[in-house]
Amino acid sequence: xxxxxxxxxxxxxxxxxxxxxxxxxxxxxxxxxxxxxxxxxxxxxxxxxxxxxxxxxxxxxxxxxxxxxxxxxxxxxxxxxxxxxxxxxxxxxxxxxxxxxxxxxxxxxxxxxxxxxxxxxxxxxxxxxxxxxxxxxxxxxxxxxxxxxxxxxxxxxxxxxxxxxxxxxxxxxxxxxxxxxxxxxxxxxxxxxxxxxxxxxxxxxxxxxxxxxxxxxxxxxxxxxxxxxxxxxxxxxxxxxxxxxxxxxxxxxxxxxxxxxxxxxxxxxxxxxxxxxxxxxxxxxxxxxxxxxxxxxxxxxxxxxxxxxxxxxxxxxxxxxxxxxxxxxxxxxxxxxxxxxxxxxxxxxxxxxxxxxxx
Numbered sequence: 052x053x054x055x056x057x058x059x060x061x062x063x064x065x066x067x068x069x070x071x072x073x074x075x076x077x078x079x080x081x082x083x084x085x086x087x088x089x090x091x092x093x094x095x096x097x098x099x100x101x102x103x104x105x106x107x108x109x110x111x112x113x114x115x116x117x118x119x120x121x122x123x124x125x126x127x128x129x130x131x132x133x134x135x136x137x138x139x140x141x142x143x144x145x146x147x148x149x150x151x152x153x154x155x156x157x158x159x160x161x162x163x164x165x166x167x168x169x170x171x172x173x174x175x176x177x178x179x180x181x182x183x184x185x186x187x188x189x190x191x192x193x194x195x196x197x198x199x200x201x202x203x204x205x206x207x208x209x210x211x212x213x214x215x216x217x218x219x220x221x222x223x224x225x226x227x228x229x230x231x232x233x234x235x236x237x238x239x240x241x242x243x244x245x246x247x248x249x250x251x252x253x254x255x256x257x258x259x260x261x262x263x264x265x266x267x268x269x270x271x272x273x274x275x276x277x278x279x280x281x282x283x284x285x286x287x288x289x290x291x292x293x294x295x296x297x298x299x300x301x302x303x304x305x306x307x308x309x310x311x312x313x314x315x316x317x318x319x320x321x322x323x324x325x326x327x328x329x330x331x332x333x334x335x336x337x338x339x340x341x342x343x344x345x346x347x348x349x350x351x352x353x354x355x356x357x358x359x360x361x362x363x364x365x366x367x368x369x370x371x372x373x374x375x376x377x378x379x380x381x382x383x384x385x386x387x388x389x390x391x392x393x394x395x396x397x398x399x400x401x402x403x404x405x406x407x408x409x410x
Contacts, residue, residue: 088183089120089183089184089207089366089367090119090120090121090181090183091120091121091122091123091181091182091183092115092120092121092122092123092182092183092184092185092186092363092366092367093122093123093124093125093132093137093177093180093182093184093185093186094108094111094112094122094123094124094125094140094156094185094186094187094188095124095125095128095129095131095132095156095185095186095187095188095189096108096128096154096156096157096158096188096189097128097129097158097159097160097161097187097188097189097190097192097193097196098128098158098160098190098192098193098213098214099158099190099214099215099343100152100153100154100158100227100343100344101213101214101215101225101226101227101228101230101231101343102152102153102215102226102227102230102231102343102344102345102346102347102348102351103213103226103227103230103347103348103351103352103354103355104153104154104158104188104213104226104227104355105145105148105149105151105152105153105154105155105347105355106148106149106226106347106351106352106355106356106359107188107211107213107226107355107356107358107359108124108145108148108154108155108156108188108359109145109148109149109356109359110355110356110357110358110359110360110363111186111211111359111360111362111363112124112140112141112142112144112145113142113145114359114360114363114364115363115367116141116142118363118364118367120363120367121139122139122140122141123137123138123139123140123180123182124137124138124139124140124144124155124156125137125138125156125185126138126156126157127156127157127158127159128157128159128160128161128189128193129161129164129173129193129196130159130163130164131156131157132164132173132176132177133161133163133164133169133172133173133176135176135180137180137182149352149356150346150347150352151346152230152343152344152345152346152347153344154188158189160192161196164196165196167199167203170196170199170200170203170204171203171204173200174200174203174204174206177206183207184206184207184208184209184366184367185197185200185206185207185208185209185366186208186209186210186211186359186362186363186366187208187209187210187211188210188211188213188226188359189210189211189212189213189214190212190213190214190216190218190219190225191214191218191219191390191391193210194210194219194374194387194390194391195387195391197210197372197387198372198387198388198391201371201372201387202372207366207370207371207372208366208371208372209362209363209365209366209370209371209373209374209375210362210373210374210375210387210390211226211355211358211359211362211374211375212225212226212358212374212376212390213225213226213227213355214226214227214228215227215228215230215231215258215259215265215342215343216228216258216259216260216262216264216265217259217262217264217265217395218259218260218261218262218264218395219374219376219390219395220385220389220390220391220392220393220394220395221374221376221378221383221385221389221390221393222374222376222377222378222383222385222390223376223377223378223379224350224354224377225376226347226351226354226355226358227343227347227351228264228265228351229348229350229351229354230345230346230347230348230351231258231265231342231343232265232268232269232272233348234338234341234342234344234345235255235257235265235269235273235338235342236269236272236273238255238336238338238341239255239269239275239306239308240273242255242306242336243273243274243304243306246304246305246306246334247303247304249304250303250304251304251332251333251334252294252304252305252307252325252331252332252333252334253304253305253306253307253333253334253335253336254307254308254309254318254321254322254325254333254334254335254336255269255275255306255307255308255309255318255336255337255338256308256309256310256311256315256316256317256318256335256336256337256338257269257308257309257310257311257338257342258310258311258315258338258339258340258342258343259281259310259311260281260311260312260313261281261282261312261313262281262282262310262395262397263278263279263280263281263282263283263310263397264395264397264398265310265342266278266279266280266308266309266310266397267280267397267398267401267402267405268401269308270308270401270402270405271401271404271405271408273306273308274306274405274408274409275306275307275308275405275409276293276294276297276302276305276306276307276409277290277293277294277305277307277308277405277406277409278307278308278309278401278402278405279307279308279309279310279321280310280397280402281310281312281313281397282396282397283397283399283402287321287324287328288328290307290321290325291325291328291329293406294325294329294331295329297409297410300410307321307333309321311337315337315339316337318335318337319335321333322334322335354377357377357382358375358376358377358382361375361382361384362375365384370384372386372387372388373385373386373387374386374387374390376390
């Protein structure tokens with residue numbers, strides 16, 4: 052069993068006791084010691100896919116079954132609830148998926164689910180199918196939908212943060228982030244070979260929407276000369292000054308890493324502005340959706356396995372309207388409202404360190 056310390060009301064999340072953290076004493080097969088009357092739960096993946104989601108599904112299914120609950124897989128995210136795309140899951144349903152990217156339950160974004168009348172229909176469909184609670188694996192939009200289901204229709208939901216952007220407040224890492232960073236880093240290492248061979252300037256654009264965490268981590272690990280993040284403004288003039296300073300020190304090639312922000316492809320605008328001010332022909336490489344796919348790293352598999360077990364354990368013990376995340380190697384629970392309204396910022400110290408090390 053996992054005991055909770057007193058809640059930290061300032062930060063909005065609760066920390067599991069270090070004495071019992073990450074240890075899940077599962078009931079004997081067929082036992083229902085922790086069920087609290089809940090016999091059947093559903094699991095869905097929603098929003099953008101992220102490597103490690105399958106490991107999370109596997110953990111949810113096998114943890115719930117070990118505690119005597121039935122599990123229903125919901126195909127296609129929230130749209131699957133509206134369309135009644137329900138699939139009974141068993142131990143073999145999740146065999147040999149821990150190493151696979153994507154999600155066996157499919158995913159997507161449902162515009163209909165944003166409307167109250169469709170959420171009402173979704174709640175009725177869940178109740179008709181005997182599904183008493185949900186585990187949602189997804190990002191901020193998915194958690195807003197989960198929060199609305201609880202607030203409007205008292206459907207119990209717990210969440211697992213699954214998004215490569217790592218933009219969910221209250222957890223240090225989200226499922227898929229580590230894999231996305233390593234995928235982007237591998238690409239940058241290869242681009243640097245070409246940059247060095249041709250004495251060129253490259254601008255590599257990575258994903259992350261309004262969050263600069265992929266850019267900051269990849270930039271620091273990849274030795275980038277400059278990192279552009281949505282929440283930390285660097286002007287083109289400052290960038291040009293850094294590029295020229297590097298050239299004066301004997302640098303013949305440079306890598307700049309830019310987060311996509313609200314406008315994917317903005318690296319082309321940056322390259323054009325640099326060309327106009329310096330005459331340098333900056334080559335652009337937009338990594339795009341390659342960062343979402345591929346075999347999840349060990350870190351993402353372990354994180355997904357831990358949080359999947361925690362989300363089920365919490366749901367069956369009466370937790371509602373919360374996400375389970377990780378802080379300082381401790382599993383924490385964070386209210387959906389906190390996770391979706393608070394902002395996670397780019398670590399400025401990463402950018403400062405990258406600047407020092409790029410000299």
